[in-house]
Amino acid sequence: MAVNDAAVGYTTHDGVAVITLNNPPVNGLGLSTRAGIVAGLERAQNDAAVKAIVLTGAGKAFSGGADITEFNTPKATQEPTLATVIKAVEDSAKPVVAAIHSVAMGGGLELALGAHYRLAAAGAQIALPEVKLGILPGAGGTQRLPRAIGLEASLNMIVSGAPVLSEKLADSGLFDEVVANPAELAEAALAFARKAGAKEGPHPKVRERKIEHPNAAGFIQFARNSVAAIAKNFPAPHKCIDAVEAGVQNGFDKGLAFERECFVALVQTPESRALRHAFFGERAASKIPDVPSDTPVREINQVGVVGAGTMGGGIAMNFINAGMPVTLLETKQEALDRGLATIRKNYEASVRKGKLKPEVMEQRMALLKPTLSYDDLRQADLIVEAVFEELGVKEQVFRRLDEVAKPGAILASNTSTLDVDKIAAFTKRPQDVVGMHFFSPANVMKLLEVVRGRQTAKDVLATVMKLAKKIKKTAVVSGVCDGFIGNRMVEQYVRQALFMLEEGALPAQVDRAIEKFGFAMGPFRMSDLAGNDIGWAIRKRRYVERPDMHYSKIADRLCELGRFGQKTGGGWYDYKAGDRTAYPSSVVDDMIRAYSKEAHVERRKISDEEIVERLVFALVNEGAKILEEGIASKASDIDMVYLTGYGFPLYRGGPMLYADTVGLYNVERAIRRYAARPNGDAWKLAPGIAKLAGEGRGFNG
Ligand code: 3H9
DSSP: OOOOTTTEEEEEETTEEEEEEOOTTTTOOOHHHHHHHHHHHHHHHHOTTOOEEEEEEOTTOSBOOSOGGGTTSHHHHSSSOHHHHHHHHHTOSSOEEEEEOSEEETHHHHHHHHSSEEEEETTOEEEOGGGGGTSOOOSSHHHHHHHHHOHHHHHHHHHHOOOEEGGGGTTTTSOSEEESSGGGHHHHHHHHHHHHHHSOSOOOOGGGSOOOOTTHHHHHHHHHHHHHHHOTTOSHHHHHHHHHHHHHHHOHHHHHHHHHHHHHHHTTSHHHHHHHHHHHHHHHHTOBTTBOTTOOOOOOOOEEEEOOSHHHHHHHHHHHHTTOOEEEEOSSHHHHHHHHHHHHHHHHHHHHTTSSOHHHHHHHHHTEEEESOGGGGTTOSEEEEOOOSOHHHHHHHHHHHHHHSOTTOEEEEOOSSSOHHHHHTTSSOGGGEEEEEEOSSTTTOOEEEEEEOTTOOHHHHHHHHHHHHHTTOEEEEEESSTTHHHHHHHHHHHHHHHHHHHHTOOHHHHHHHHHHHTOSSOHHHHHHHHOHHHHHHHHHHHHHHOTTSOOOSHHHHHHHTTOOBGGGTBSSEEEETTEEEEEEOHHHHHHHHHHHHHTTOOOOOOOHHHHHHHHHHHHHHHHHHHHHTTSSSSHHHHHHHHHHHSOOOGGGTOHHHHHHHHOHHHHHHHHHHHHTSTTGGGOOOOHHHHHHHHTTOOTTO
16 A cells, blocks of 8 residues: 555554654645555554554644545545544554544544544643534544543534533543643553553444433434524534434444435535635635745734724724733823723623623733823834824824834734825835724724735734734735725625615615625615714715716715714614614615606616625625735635625635635626626626636636
8 A cells, every 4th residue: 555654654662553643734634644544553463563553643733634625636535535544443453542632623533533542631622623614523423422422512512613622521431541741641652552452352442332311312402403593504513413313313333324424415515615715714814925934023012002992992902802011092081081991891791791700801901001192102012003094194193103113113004995005104114014904893803904015024914914813813914905805895895785776776675685695784784883974985085086986876865864874873774772773764765766766767676686696796806806906815815804804604605705606607797797787887897707717717716
C-alpha cells in the first residue's frame, strides 16, 4: 500500500508501537493520513515484539477530523475510507490506545472511539462538530458516542456540535484516564499501553456497549422538539437525531448503515455547501494576498476611542471585553457621562440575564478611562475615531491625533462611507491610518470591515487583522470606495426595493418575500430600525455627486413626512410606544400609491420571486464589480461581509455563493431581463458575471 510516511509517523518504544498523525495544521484525516494509519497498524500486527499500539497526533491536535477539503471529491470515498480505518483499529488484535491532546473533533473523535482505550490530556477540546458543517458524524460517531457516554450527553454534543473539555468528560465513560499535565500524556499512554499489552484479549470495544436509558424514546422526542424550533432551515440536526435513534432502536450495525446513508445525502445539500463555504471563508478572510502571514505586527496594549456615542461606546466595549484598557475621549462632560452610562447599562442588562457576573462587569468598567483631554491618548497604541460622519469633523480629529499620538500608533477611523485616503491625508503618517468599520451594535455584530487606504502599511493591516481575532470579530479587508463592500452593495439592494414600491409592491410584501428567503430583516423594517434619515442624507449627497444615478424619490417623500423610523414612532411602518412590531401603515401605503400615480406608473402585481431576484441579484451584480475593481480580493470575503454584517441567510452561504448555486448563466439572463424593463438603467451587468457565465464557472470556481 502506498504510504505517505510524512503524513503518519511510526516508532516503537519497548514493545509499544506509536502511530503519530502528522498532517498539519490539524491532522485532518485525508487519504494519505488514512492510508498511513492502516499501514502503521499492519506493521504493528506483523511485528512480534509489539504488544500494544498508541495512536496519537503531532503538533496542535490529536485530529481535527475528516479533511473537509476532500468532501465531494474522489479522495473522500477512496479506500481506505475513515470507516475502514476505524474498523482496522477496532479489529486490531493488539490493543490500541488513543492518546488525545488539544483537539479531537469529528472524524478525529470517531477514530479515537474505535480504539480499545482512550487517554486524554486535560484541556483537550472534544467535539462532534459535523452539524456545524451541515452534515452528521459519518464514521460511527452517532453510534459509538451514545454507547460511550450515554444517550443524553451524546445527543447534546452531536446536535450542538459544541466542544467539551476533556476534564469535564473524565467520568463520562469516554476516557480511561484524563492526564492533568498534558506534557505527561505521551509517557502515560506508553505505560497504559504496556499494561494493556500484557493483558489477555479480547480488548473492549465501544460498539459492544449497551445504551442504557429509562426512556430513550421520550428523550429523543424531547430533542426533536428542541431542534424543530432552532434548526428550521438546516436538515442536519434532524438527521443527527434520526441516526442516533436508529442505533437505539435497531442496534449498532443498522444504525451505522443508516448514519452512512444520511451522511452521503447531507454532504451534497446546498446547506452543507454553504456552511463549509462560511467555515473556509472566515479563515480565508484573515489572509490578505500581498501581506504574508509572517508580517511582524505592532504591539497593541492600550486603546483610545474618540467619541462616546453609540458607536464609540460599543467599540470601546469590544476592547475592554478582551481585557484591554481603553481611554474614551469626548469633548463635553455630559456626552462622556452619557456614553459611560450607556456602556454600564449594556453590561447591567447582561448581568440581569445571567450572562455576565457582576464582578466581571466591574472589572471591565475599571478598564475604561474617561477623559476630555487628547493628551490622555499619548500612550495609546491604537486610536479608533468614532465621531460624527462628516469629513470636516474627521479632519479636526485626525489633525489633533497626529499631534498627540506616539510614533507607530495606529490611527483608525470608523467611517462607514468617507474616503479613508482623504482622512489619512490629514495626518503626516498616512501609512498608520486604516479604516475600522464596526457595525451597530458594535459590541454585538461580528463584522469588522478593515479599510485599506492607498498608503496603509502592511504591518498595520496585519496588526488589525490579528487584533480582530482577539476581539472576536470577523474581519474582512475592503479597498477604498464609497460604502466599502457592504454599504456599497446594500445601496443597490435598497434602490431596487424602492423601485419596486413605485412599480406596484408595498413595504410589507417586499419585507415578507425577502424574509421568507431567509434574511433576518427586510429592507424596510431594517431602514426603520437604522433611521430613514441616514439614507436620506446619503441620497442628498449622491444627488450632487452622481446626478447620473437614478433613484426613486419615494423614500425622500417618507422623510419629508418626518417618518424617520422607530425613533419617530413611524417610518415605512407604524409603531406603538414600547413595541417594536412593524404595523403596515395606511398613510404610507396611500403615499406610495399616490406617488406611482404622479409618476404615471401603472402599478402591477410583483411576484415574490421577482422581489427576491431583484434584491439579491442587485447585491450580486455590485459584488461582481467590487471584485473586478479589487475592492474585495475574493468572492468569499463578500459573502462573509453579508453573513456576518447584513443578516444574509447562513444556509445560503452569502450572495456570491447563492449566485453560484443559481448558476451565473441564469443570473446574467435575469439581469439582462430587468435591464430592459422600467428602471432598467439601474442594471448595468458586471462584465465579470458575463465572463464567468460564458466559461461555465462561478465566483467560487
Ligand atoms: C468530519 O470529521 C466528518 C466525519 O464525521 C465523517 C467522514 C466520513 N479539514 O480554525 P483554524 C484548517 S467533518 C481541513 O484557524 P484553530 C483550517 O481551514 C470535520 N482543514 O485553527 C485552517 O487552514 P488555513 C469535523 C481543516 O487552531 C487551519 O486548519 N471537524 C480542518 O483556531 C487552522 O484552522 C471539524 O469540523 C479540517 N477538518 O482551530 C473541525 N480543520 O490555515 C473544524 C481545520 O489554511 N475545525 N482546518 O486557513 C475547527 O474547528 C478548528 O479548525 C480547530 C482548530 C478547532 C480544529
